[in-house]
Amino acid sequence: MPTEDTFYGHLQRRGVNRRDFLKFCTVMAASLGLGAGATSQIAEALETKKRLPVIWRHLQECTCCTESFIRTQHPIAADIILNMISLDYDETLMAAAGHHAEAAAQKVMEENKGNYILAIEGSIPTKDDGIYCVLAGRTAVDILKEEAKNAKAIIAWGSCATVGCVQSANPNPTGAVAVQDIIKDKPIINVPGCPPIAEVMAGVITHLLTFERLPELDSQGRPKAFYGHRIHDKCNRRAYFDAGLFVESFDDQGAKEGWCLYKVGCKGPNTYNSCSNLEWNGGLSYPIKSGHPCIGCSEKGFWDNTGGQSLYTHLSDVPGLKIGMNVDTFGAAAVGAAVAGAAVHAGFSAVTKKAHDKAEAEKPCKNSMGG
Numbered sequence: 001m002p003t004e005d006t007f008y009g010h011l012q013r014r015g016v017n018r019r020d021f022l023k024f025c026t027v028m029a030a031s032l033g034l035g036a037g038a039t040s041q042i043a044e045a046l047e048t049k050k051r052l053p054v055i056w057r058h059l060q061e062c063t064c065c066t067e068s069f070i071r072t073q074h075p076i077a078a079d080i081i082l083n084m085i086s087l088d089y090d091e092t093l094m095a096a097a098g099h100h101a102e103a104a105a106q107k108v109m110e111e112n113k114g115n116y117i118l119a120i121e122g123s124i125p126t127k128d129d130g131i132y133c134v135l136a137g138r139t140a141v142d143i144l145k146e147e148a149k150n151a152k153a154i155i156a157w158g159s160c161a162t163v164g165c166v167q168s169a170n171p172n173p174t175g176a177v178a179v180q181d182i183i184k185d186k187p188i189i190n191v192p193g194c195p196p197i198a199e200v201m202a203g204v205i206t207h208l209l210t211f212e213r214l215p216e217l218d219s220q221g222r223p224k225a226f227y228g229h230r231i232h233d234k235c236n237r238r239a240y241f242d243a244g245l246f247v248e249s250f251d252d253q254g255a256k257e258g259w260c261l262y263k264v265g266c267k268g269p270n271t272y273n274s275c276s277n278l279e280w281n282g283g284l285s286y287p288i289k290s291g292h293p294c295i296g297c298s299e300k301g302f303w304d305n306t307g308g309q310s311l312y313t314h315l316s317d318v319p320g321l322k323i324g325m326n327v328d329t330f331g332a333a334a335v336g337a338a339v340a341g342a343a344v345h346a347g348f349s350a351v352t353k354k355a356h357d358k359a360e361a362e363k364p365c366k367n368s369m370g371g
Helices: 007-013 018-031 038-048 064-069 079-084 098-111 140-149 158-163 198-211 238-242 253-257 327-336 338-362
Strands: 052-058 085-090 117-121 153-157 188-191
Touching (some): 018 038, 018 198, 052 140, 085 098, 117 140, 117 158
Parallel strands (some): 117 153
């Protein structure tokens, strides 16, 4: 019989039935790209292991990561994930405040040295001695360093914590930086997005709890299971890109027909995320599917990549994609010969993916979770 300190034991006390529990394990196994046998492995781990102590800090951010996190849809909104971990400190979700809240964080660090997870939401301002983000009279830099010291691992939630996000956009008045720019001696999982998808966040925590190690990461510290493919690869408008059929303005006939949004600023061809695979809000939709171009929010520097112009600025060349020609040229040719154009682009895409995979394979991947 599981104890109440385990994930499943805690769920039982909350009235979650066995069927919903197993459904969650199945969804997580699929989301992580694991085989069918992983469902029972995840279930066994969550039935027997104690909940993972977590300190979740909000630094220079807008709280959108937490807002996404509490809206995971598999199988029920907040119960599964918020009970999987022992969320001992979170300014947004905890009942305590002031000195009581800070005492809770101190207690976690003292009683769980080397065995708690530090989750950071938000960037860290470093200019003017860090005065642009102060909590309980202490700067974000000081808090981060103290709480990271004895953490088992760090999860950097969202683009603010992983790459600095809009706070670090030129001219970056507060000197905002990412977690990895300050902490160099701890395992860090970067989970970018503004915000990340709820099921992606759930998958990262599930992997940590089940296997007691970091998931396989790419060269930027992102879980490959969720950031291993471009949004473009599984985009529902991909066929129109291959055929050279592009929306030129948001009110033209192409927009009404659901054509490719690349010429109105879509960054899907060079953005790695799970939006077109998992989608948002329980698999309901994602920006491109709903008619809005991807702004590339999970990529470093997305706020400055258009050279100070609007996020809707059309870039003829796909930065970092190296497909061999710009999209305008390709599109013009493909309109007259859609089949030939699709075949040519498919070839370029295949070459690009092989080059990307080769580069990733040659880079070291740190996925150990040490104390």
